Amino acid sequence: MNMVWTEISCEVPAAMVDLLADFLVELSGNGVSIENLSLDTFSLDTIEDSPLKTVKAYFAVDNALEAHLDAVGAFLSANGPDFAGFVFKNPAVNAIDAEDWANNWKKYFKPVRIGSRLVIKPTWEEYSASPGDLILKLDPGMAFGTGGHPTTKMCLEALEHIFLAEGAFKGVAPVAPVTVLDVGTGSGVLSIGAAKLGAERITAIDIDADAVVVAGENVALNECSDVVELSTTPLQELTGNFDLVLANILAEELVRLAAELAVKVAPAGFLVLSGILSEKENFVLDGFSPYGLKLIEIRREGEWSCISLYLEPR
Ligand SMILES: C[S@@+](CC[C@H](N)C(=O)[O-])C[C@H]1O[C@@H](n2cnc3c(N)ncnc32)[C@H](O)[C@@H]1O
Numbered sequence: 086m087n088m089v090w091t092e093i094s095c096e097v098p099a100a101m102v103d104l105l106a107d108f109l110v111e112l113s114g115n116g117v118s119i120e121n122l123s124l125d126t127f128s129l130d131t132i133e134d135s136p137l138k139t140v141k142a143y144f145a146v147d148n149a150l151e152a153h154l155d156a157v158g159a160f161l162s163a164n165g166p167d168f169a170g171f172v173f174k175n176p177a178v179n180a181i182d183a184e185d186w187a188n189n190w191k192k193y194f195k196p197v198r199i200g201s202r203l204v205i206k207p208t209w210e211e212y213s214a215s216p217g218d219l220i221l222k223l224d225p226g227m228a229f230g231t232g233g234h235p236t237t238k239m240c241l242e243a244l245e246h247i248f249l250a251e252g253a254f255k256g257v258a259p260v261a262p263v264t265v266l267d268v269g270t271g272s273g274v275l276s277i278g279a280a281k282l283g284a285e286r287i288t289a290i291d292i293d294a295d296a297v298v299v300a301g302e303n304v305a306l307n308e309c310s311d312v313v314e315l316s317t318t319p320l321q322e323l324t325g326n327f328d329l330v331l332a333n334i335l336a337e338e339l340v341r342l343a344a345e346l347a348v349k350v351a352p353a354g355f356l357v358l359s360g361i362l363s364e365k366e367n368f369v370l371d372g373f374s375p376y377g378l379k380l381i382e383i384r385r386e387g388e389w390s391c392i393s394l395y396l397e398p399r
Pocket of ligand 1: 236237240268269271273275290291292293296320333334338342360
């Protein structure tokens with residue numbers, strides 16, 4: 086599995102670089118990179134001596150990430166004013182998958198079969214489909230969701246079971262979902278999977294506008310634009326309920342959004358929660374326990390868990 090990383094970058098006066106770099110090395114346990122601010126900002130004659138530098142540090146995406154980001158912000162606020170030319174800017178956050186993502190990730194992204202019928206095919210790879218295959222063409226760009234990550238893969242497997250009413254879901258889901266809500270769509274992979282499996286109306290949201298653009302391209306590539314509606318609309322602003330709600334975001338965020346997610350599940354509907362480190366399973370189950378959903382399955386792969394809940398019809 087590729088480790089998922091986030092790059093946190095800060096712009097600071099050159100004189101502050103050492104102090105900040107030491108702090109970031111200590112906090113992240115990894116090295117940092119130091120660059121002159123981009124050519125967009127400074128003319129060529131001044132780039133050598135650019136008064137501002139960008140310091141980039143790399144953090145594993147885990148439950149500590151938000152606290153790390155807060156700590157970097159607090160460090161900048163506390164120390165920045167001691168340096169001439171410092172202007173507080175929130176650190177920029179960029180998702181990267183594997184340390185060498187920028188150059189190498191495409192060579193690790195090959196067609197992958199998930200469950201019995203879904204196959205994720207990178208746009209640049211050839212694949213000859215077998216009868217019954219449902220092909221998801223994908224170019225995730227910098228958005229999360231190649232399908233190879235266990236959190237995505239387990240969601241797709243759960244989706245397949247729900248739509249095809251196999252295994253644990255047999256008898257629970259006599260009717261396949263028609264409407265789907267995909268919270269944190271990333272590359273759009275889960276929405277496209279749901280569309281291929283037969284969903285008729287899919288609402289896909291992400292807080293990251295860039296992800297929504299990438300997802301839109303992938304949705305178009307898979308000819309499901311008439312089925313998938315993408316936006317950055319916050320979950321709280323969506324109305325109505327859905328036969329299936331999918332959310333592959335981290336445990337803390339799932340629990341923070343528990344009430345909003347639960348209320349979006351229609352009677353006889355499913356809620357599939359992923360992005361959960363296995364040690365956080367109970368934390369998530371407890372967070373959702375007030376909402377009357379029944380636990381029907383927990384999938385586990387590596388350090389990750391994917392929880393499927395069901396709302397009994399009234
Ligand atoms: C781990 S990725 C999942 C991508 C894709 N759904 C998959 O399963 O591979 C999580 C995505 O959720 C988005 N996200 C995080 N918190 C969110 C929230 N509260 N509302 C909507 N999107 C959110 C992130 O921007 C990111 O694109």
